[in-house]
Amino acid sequence: MQEHGTLRLFKRGPSVDVRLFLLLVLCLALLVVDARSALLAPVRQALAVAIYPFQRVALAPRDAMDYIDSWTHAATLARDEQDALRRQHIEMAQLSTHAAQLAAENEQLRRLLNISEEISQHSVAVEVFYVPPNFFSHRLVFNKGTRDGIRPGMPVIDEGGVVGQIIRVTPYSSEAALLIDDQVSIPVQVLRNGLRLIAFGSNEVGKIEVRYLTASADVREGDTLVTSGIGGLFPAGLPVGRIEKVDRDPGTGFAMAVAQPLSHPERYRHFLVLRVDVDGAPGPSQEAAHE
Amino acid sequence: MNNRASRGGTSSLAALQPIDASPFHRPSHPFFVWGTLLFAWVVSLLPWRMWQPTPDILLLVLAFWCLHEPRRVGLLTAFVLGLLMDVHDSELLGLHALGYVLVAYGAIVLRRRLEHFSTLVQALHMLPVLVVAATVVTLLGSWLNGEWAGWDWLWSALITAVLWPLADILLFLPQRRLDDADVNAV
Numbered sequence: 001m002q003e004h005g006t007l008r009l010f011k012r013g014p015s016v017d018v019r020l021f022l023l024l025v026l027c028l029a030l031l032v033v034d035a036r037s038a039l040l041a042p043v044r045q046a047l048a049v050a051i052y053p054f055q056r057v058a059l060a061p062r063d064a065m066d067y068i069d070s071w072t073h074a075a076t077l078a079r080d081e082q083d084a085l086r087r088q089h090i091e092m093a094q095l096s097t098h099a100a101q102l103a104a105e106n107e108q109l110r111r112l113l114n115i116s117e118e119i120s121q122h123s124v125a126v127e128v129f130y131v132p133p134n135f136f137s138h139r140l141v142f143n144k145g146t147r148d149g150i151r152p153g154m155p156v157i158d159e160g161g162v163v164g165q166i167i168r169v170t171p172y173s174s175e176a177a178l179l180i181d182d183q184v185s186i187p188v189q190v191l192r193n194g195l196r197l198i199a200f201g202s203n204e205v206g207k208i209e210v211r212y213l214t215a216s217a218d219v220r221e222g223d224t225l226v227t228s229g230i231g232g233l234f235p236a237g238l239p240v241g242r243i244e245k246v247d248r249d250p251g252t253g254f255a256m257a258v259a260q261p262l263s264h265p266e267r268y269r270h271f272l273v274l275r276v277d278v279d280g281a282p283g284p285s286q287e288a289a290h291e
Numbered sequence: 292m293n294n295r296a297s298r299g300g301t302s303s304l305a306a307l308q309p310i311d312a313s314p315f316h317r318p319s320h321p322f323f324v325w326g327t328l329l330f331a332w333v334v335s336l337l338p339w340r341m342w343q344p345t346p347d348i349l350l351l352v353l354a355f356w357c358l359h360e361p362r363r364v365g366l367l368t369a370f371v372l373g374l375l376m377d378v379h380d381s382e383l384l385g386l387h388a389l390g391y392v393l394v395a396y397g398a399i400v401l402r403r404r405l406e407h408f409s410t411l412v413q414a415l416h417m418l419p420v421l422v423v424a425a426t427v428v429t430l431l432g433s434w435l436n437g438e439w440a441g442w443d444w445l446w447s448a449l450i451t452a453v454l455w456p457l458a459d460i461l462l463f464l465p466q467r468r469l470d471d472a473d474v475n476a477v
Contacts, residue, residue: 016365016396016399020396023366023367023370023388024392024393026385027370027385027386027392029385030388031383031384031386031389031431031435034384035435040384044378044384047375047378051379054332054336055336055379057333058333059336062337062338130336130338131341132380132381133338133341133380135432135440135441136382136432136438137381139381141381175381
């Protein structure tokens, strides 16, 4: 074969093998560091900010389509929504009077107990920016970030209940891990009897798991799990899931329950991020100190 | 191929090429190279990659330019683009980068041999490179995430290789047009 690249005699920089070796080592180092620690978070954030304009441009046609679509269907959509809302309104009216009464009573009791903290929740409505095409995790990226007061750790809810938790933020976007992601754990309790548990993302797609139950724990199929408010991040009383099956293992004396989340992150594009006080949340050490 | 030889005769240095040499390639315009890379990257930001067997267009364009324009596009470009994809996919940093660097290396190493072959043979050569890189990436990702990723990524590598001839047609379009213009001029 004829060599016709005499210019290649003059190499520029290190040879391609050396470069490959260096870059491979760098890649592996990045992978291990990123998998084991949060050291690279600033790097990721800087890159995320850098690619944000390109993401907006890439998704602009989709947003335009949605916009046009919503215009053309505006009338029917509005009518449907109005019907649904009116129905909800009637259902809520009674509840809300009851709630107002309870809130007033609660306020009074708090005053009596000298608890002065704010109990009403501020929240930010967010829209799904895109869903990262990542096989290993279940995430959503929203179109608002630290500029709107979103911080890592804040819970995300929809009308069904808890959707997930914010795990990364940039000034313009934020990333939430869904309940079904195995990085999320959430303190819950059984609505029926107040039994406190911890729910995790499950190996089963689209489910959550409650582990570390004693075999005699009073959990049944059909039980509703709500957040218990322990841990400080998730406000108490938000619906999380409904128990589908309970596996009791008499051999080990432990049981495990699988639950179906009550929220529907795959259906809607708008969610609510609750702006809880992330920094003031009691950490593990404080909880230990209480005991 | 005759037109190329005759064109060589008119200019000074290119005349030194033997008449039956492999097709002479004009270098692609740098703006075109970087423009196509940018375009492929922006296209990769679209949600269509949710489906796992989707071909990796960016990787295809990257490997193509590594093979044909190794002076402009090389391992470092592959690494940087890989990092950007990792950030977009909220993947562990370095996973895409590793795969892209491997494919770029494969393309650069195979370049000498592949320059002389047709696009179909080139695609056949690139297939194992793409599959090996995808395998390494998937095994590493599965190990670090503690979860097996299934087999659909193999399809992605296969479809990417199948698209190689198409990339050849599209990415050499400006040069073919120039060649045709030359023929008309002579």
